[in-house]
Amino acid sequence: MLRLATESSRCLKSSATYVKPNTLFARTYAGGPRPVRRPSRMVLSSKVADVKPTIDRHSPAQGLNKTIANIKPHILEKRKMLAAKKIALKKQEEEKPKNKVRPMKHMKMAQALAGVPREVRNQMNEKVQKIKGFGDFNLLDEVREAACKDALKGLEVTEPTDVQALVIPQLTGEGRKKRNKSGLPKKKELESFLIAAETGSGKTLAYTIPIVDAIKQQEMKEANEAQLEALDNPKPKYDDVDFEIPTPEKDMNGRPRAVVLVPTAELVEQVGAVIKSFCHRVKFRCSLISADYTPKVIRNRLFGGPIDVVVTTPLLFNSLTKDHPNLLNRCTHLVADEADSLFDKSFSPITTELIHRCENLEKLILCSATIPRSLDNRLRERYPEMTRLVTPNLHVVPRRVQLQVVDCDNQLYRGNRLLACADTLYTISKDGTEEGFLKKVIVFVNEREKAKEVADYLKSKDLDAVAFTRDTSDPEQVEVLKMFTADKVEVPKECVGRARMKVLVTTDIASRGVDTKTVKNVVLFDKPHSAIDMIHRIGRTGRMGRRGRAVVIVDKFTNKGWIKDIKTAMYMGGPLV
Numbered sequence: 334m335l336r337l338a339t340e341s342s343r344c345l346k347s348s349a350t351y352v353k354p355n356t357l358f359a360r361t362y363a364g365g366p367r368p369v370r371r372p373s374r375m376v377l378s379s380k381v382a383d384v385k386p387t388i389d390r391h392s393p394a395q396g397l398n399k400t401i402a403n404i405k406p407h408i409l410e411k412r413k414m415l416a417a418k419k420i421a422l423k424k425q426e427e428e429k430p431k432n433k434v435r436p437m438k439h440m441k442m443a444q445a446l447a448g449v450p451r452e453v454r455n456q457m458n459e460k461v462q463k464i465k466g467f468g469d470f471n472l473l474d475e476v477r478e479a480a481c482k483d484a485l486k487g488l489e490v491t492e493p494t495d496v497q498a499l500v501i502p503q504l505t506g507e508g509r510k511k512r513n514k515s516g517l518p519k520k521k522e523l524e525s526f527l528i529a530a531e532t533g534s535g536k537t538l539a540y541t542i543p544i545v546d547a548i549k550q551q552e553m554k555e556a557n558e559a560q561l562e563a564l565d566n567p568k569p570k571y572d573d574v575d576f577e578i579p580t581p582e583k584d585m586n587g588r589p590r591a592v593v594l595v596p597t598a599e600l601v602e603q604v605g606a607v608i609k610s611f612c613h614r615v616k617f618r619c620s621l622i623s624a625d626y627t628p629k630v631i632r633n634r635l636f637g638g639p640i641d642v643v644v645t646t647p648l649l650f651n652s653l654t655k656d657h658p659n660l661l662n663r664c665t666h667l668v669a670d671e672a673d674s675l676f677d678k679s680f681s682p683i684t685t686e687l688i689h690r691c692e693n694l695e696k697l698i699l700c701s702a703t704i705p706r707s708l709d710n711r712l713r714e715r716y717p718e719m720t721r722l723v724t725p726n727l728h729v730v731p732r733r734v735q736l737q738v739v740d741c742d743n744q745l746y747r748g749n750r751l752l753a754c755a756d757t758l759y760t761i762s763k764d765g766t767e768e769g770f771l772k773k774v775i776v777f778v779n780e781r782e783k784a785k786e787v788a789d790y791l792k793s794k795d796l797d798a799v800a801f802t803r804d805t806s807d808p809e810q811v812e813v814l815k816m817f818t819a820d821k822v823e824v825p826k827e828c829v830g831r832a833r834m835k836v837l838v839t840t841d842i843a844s845r846g847v848d849t850k851t852v853k854n855v856v857l858f859d860k861p862h863s864a865i866d867m868i869h870r871i872g873r874t875g876r877m878g879r880r881g882r883a884v885v886i887v888d889k890f891t892n893k894g895w896i897k898d899i900k901t902a903m904y905m906g907g908p909l910v
């Protein structure tokens with residue numbers, strides 16, 4: 334402080350405008366005696382320049398005045414390299430075309446289906462190309478004729494589909510009879526097959542033809558053996574005996590050679606009709622057993638005479654086999670149609686139990702339009718030697734089916750999904766297609782309760798809608814489903830627009846296996862839970878080479894990226910994953 338004061342006084346002295354030091358005092362003591370001026374006792378320090386400023390190493394300002402960073406050279410080198418790398422990456426990123434996102438990102442994230450490698454698809458395609466007609470199969474003439482003239486009645490040219498070309502030679506055992514070293518056929522072992530092909534590709538016929546052929550071949554073989562035995566050991570004459578001798582035919586009562594399991598009573602009817610179409614020409618007996626029939630009818634159908642094929646649901650047949658263990662002891666072929674349903678959590682224990690009960694089972698055939706990853710893993714564990722017959726177009730929704738998206742959050746509907754659905758149906762009714770015929774549209778919802786609500790709303794909007802769910806007991810509603818699986822229905826010319834449209838509001842019950850071959854339009858009211866449900870629902874249209882349209886209603890909660898990916902996959906003709 335002292336030093337500062339002295340310096341300031343020196344400054345004042347050197348300045349041009351010098352002010353007398355005691356003028357202030359002079360004013361203060363105006364009128365009084367002037368204070369005596371004494372010389373200053375303050376002496377300038379001679380060491381001012383020598384005093385070094387002390388640096389507090391811990392002060393926050395320490396090192397602020399540094400001009401060169403004290404960084405070690407190797408760290409500096411590393412930092413430089415990192416910076417160069419960062420710049421190069423940024424440059425690369427900038428050079429990439431913008432808006433290019435990972436293809437099918439949303440679909441791959443929600444992956445539910447098992448993937449099929451391209452090589453497998455190509456291999457199967459080569460096998461399919463080799464087959465030109467039903468004549469190329471090693472079948473009994475009557476079976477081939479029944480397939481072409483009865484099962485595919487109404488078609489001028491009959492050609493096997495991809496799945497039939499692939500499956501029939503395998504199941505009829507052409508060139509794959511295992512022989513042991515002695516040259517004799519091996520003892521019969523269980524062979525398991527997984528048939529997987531796109532919806533509406535004729536899977537039912539693909540397993541029916543070989544089964545009917547095998548039944549007939551076995552029958553002929555047994556008849557020959559019986560004849561030889563009769564020649565070797567002539568029977569005593571029973572003409573004068575008054576009791577009925579059990580014939581081999583009698584033994585067949587309630588003991589089918591083949592059992593076809595399907596998940597619903599509706600499918601029992603549908604698959605049963607395909608198998609029964611062979612009965613007339615090939616001569617065998619097929620019985621349909623489901624909860625739709627009374628116990629008396631079931632008993633008559635099972636035990637009323639010889640029986641070769643039974644088409645049934647697992648739950649009912651399992652309870653029947655518990656009461657009648659002999660039911661399955663002649664069964665050599667067992668089919669689980671819609672295998673992904675029959676091996677899901679609810680059905681799997683029953684289906685597996687039934688398979689184990691078939692002691693003489695030779696061929697286990699699983700059939701499905703989709704192979705979920707979980708099922709794929711389980712089957713690989715349970716049946717490691719299973720033959721997989723997969724068509725080149727498995728999990729592909731054909732390009733002939735158009736997918737449209739309706740956003741119910743737009744200005745028109747303002748989030749009203751029901752209104753969006755009704756408007757979509759109005760648009761379909763006016764599109765000018767299917768002239769002169771009844772227009773059949775299926776609306777899929779996710780929950781049973783919703784089906785009735787949607788059907789009621791559509792009715793209030795003057796649309797002819799019916800709900801069909803597992804709870805449906807009304808015979809009229811069941812009739813509507815039959816109408817959807819039947820051929821085209823002609824309508825009078827004056828019947829136009831909404832008047833010639835029939836709407837079926839349903840759940841997944843009608844999405845699996847139901848052959849709605851004349852349905853051209855499907856509306857997905859709710860977004861399907863997975864690609865599996867999507868394939869089955871869209872698969873109700875565009876069957877067997879026909880064209881179709883699917884409309885999916887979305888809102889702000891729908892994963893639009895997923896829908897977009899599905900649309901892209903469909904457009905590109907690739908599989909949904």
Ligand SMILES: Nc1ncnc2c1ncn2[C@@H]1O[C@H](COP(=O)(O)OP(=O)(O)OP(=O)(O)O)[C@@H](O)[C@H]1O
Nearest residue numbers: 492493494532533534535536537538702846848877
């Ligand atoms: N070789 C063929 N030529 C022409 N039509 C055929 C042929 N085979 C089957 N079809 C017809 O194709 C339609 C679909 O057959 P099917 O119901 O067996 O399909 P799917 O593959 O089981 O379908 P989904 O997976 O939906 O159950 C049926 O109407 C059937 O008559």
